[in-house]
Amino acid sequence: MPLDQSGARSAKLYRYQIPMDSGVIVRDQRLLQRNGYIIELKDSGKIGYGECAPLPGFSQETLEEVEVQLKEALEHWYQTGLWSDWNQYAPSVAFALSMAQAELSNLLPEQGEYRAAPLCSGDPDELLPVFDAMEETGRQKVAKVKVGLYEPIRDGMLVNLFLESIPDLQLRLDANRSWTLEKALKFAQYVSPEYRARIAFLEEPCKTESLSRDFAQKTGITIAWDEALQQTDFNEIELDSLFGQESLGERFLGEHVGAWVIKPTLIGSLERCNQLIDFAHQHGIQTVISSSIESSLGLNQLARLSAWKTPEQTPGLDTLQLFQTQLEVTWPGCPLPVTLLSDQQLIQQW
Numbered sequence: 045m046p047l048d049q050s051g052a053r054s055a056k057l058y059r060y061q062i063p064m065d066s067g068v069i070v071r072d073q074r075l076l077q078r079n080g081y082i083i084e085l086k087d088s089g090k091i092g093y094g095e096c097a098p099l100p101g102f103s104q105e106t107l108e109e110v111e112v113q114l115k116e117a118l119e120h121w122y123q124t125g126l127w128s129d130w131n132q133y134a135p136s137v138a139f140a141l142s143m144a145q146a147e148l149s150n151l152l153p154e155q156g157e158y159r160a161a162p163l164c165s166g167d168p169d170e171l172l173p174v175f176d177a178m179e180e181t182g183r184q185k186v187a188k189v190k191v192g193l194y195e196p197i198r199d200g201m202l203v204n205l206f207l208e209s210i211p212d213l214q215l216r217l218d219a220n221r222s223w224t225l226e227k228a229l230k231f232a233q234y235v236s237p238e239y240r241a242r243i244a245f246l247e248e249p250c251k252t253e254s255l256s257r258d259f260a261q262k263t264g265i266t267i268a269w270d271e272a273l274q275q276t277d278f279n280e281i282e283l284d285s286l287f288g289q290e291s292l293g294e295r296f297l298g299e300h301v302g303a304w305v306i307k308p309t310l311i312g313s314l315e316r317c318n319q320l321i322d323f324a325h326q327h328g329i330q331t332v333i334s335s336s337i338e339s340s341l342g343l344n345q346l347a348r349l350s351a352w353k354t355p356e357q358t359p360g361l362d363t364l365q366l367f368q369t370q371l372e373v374t375w376p377g378c379p380l381p382v383t384l385l386s387d388q389q390l391i392q393q394w
């Protein structure tokens with residue numbers, strides 16, 4: 045009699061579709077619904093979930109490609125109880141598989157960091173109640189402002205207004221590589237030098253890494269890497285060699301680099317994310333776990349990853365309001381209705 049190799053293992057692969065709030069624009073495309081996959085692993089009475097949701101305009105992989113990879117990986121795990129090297133899969137696939145395994149093996153702690161850095165767009169007064177609540181719980185007042193969408197002068201004046209009117213506020217800014225060096229400098233010109241230290245960081249101000257570094261040097265404003273960490277050439281770098289090679293070390297560490305923004309769906313496995321986080325911390329750089337617009341299921345796991353690996357930083361997970369519903373797992377305090385995983389399409393089970 046052949047032994048049953050699968051033992052107590054089973055797996056399910058779901059495909060989900062969640063309607064988005066109207067008017068969600070992601071990199072010039074209107075995102076009407078979010079599509080992704082949820083894997084469910086069961087082994088010896090334990091259960092683990094993982095979300096694979098390539099983000100249009102950011103992820104290189106398509107939904108069709110990830111479905112093929114997920115099926116192949118789940119089949120192999122079902123048969124053998126083992127995983128192939130996570131790095132052979134697309135980042136969103138590696139993230140989903142590794143998170144589900146981390147839940148199965150109790151690696152991912154239950155406690156999550158659900159506090160968000162609110163996104164500010166116009167009037168600082170609107171956010172005063174949010175900042176008061178932060179103060180009451182003994183937190184640093186921190187907010188995020190997207191810049192680079194309008195004239196740099198307007199952005200500079202807005203940031204200056206926020207910093208001027210709320211004296212203990214720290215701002216995280218994100219320009220998503222939209223500025224030329226000239227425009228970035230114009231922005232900085234409108235932010236009083238005495239306030240610049242309260243810009244916790246400005247993510248990717250310019251079109252290239254070297255222009256962003258020039259900007260930081262010229263203005264003293266701390267910058268953060270986000271897109272740079274998602275590039276294939278970066279992800280092929282062994283981290284120990286990063287420090288050894290002067291040019292690479294300067295590129296990603298450097299005097300004015302204050303933070304790395306870690307978006308696991310775009311970076312890859314939990315193991316790789318943890319390597320990046322540990323490496324950054326060893327070199328005095330903060331890390332911020334951020335969302336790639338995952339459903340409430342994936343977002344909860346990111347909140348847990350943040351509480352575990354970056355407990356001193358408020359994560360960048362303020363994206364659930366872009367959805368019309370939550371999926372299976374609720375986010376504390378979120379008023380959106382919840383859709384069950386069992387109502388989504390079951391693609392295959394093992």
Ligand SMILES: [Mg+2]
Pocket residue numbers: 218220247270271305
């Ligand atoms: Mg960013």
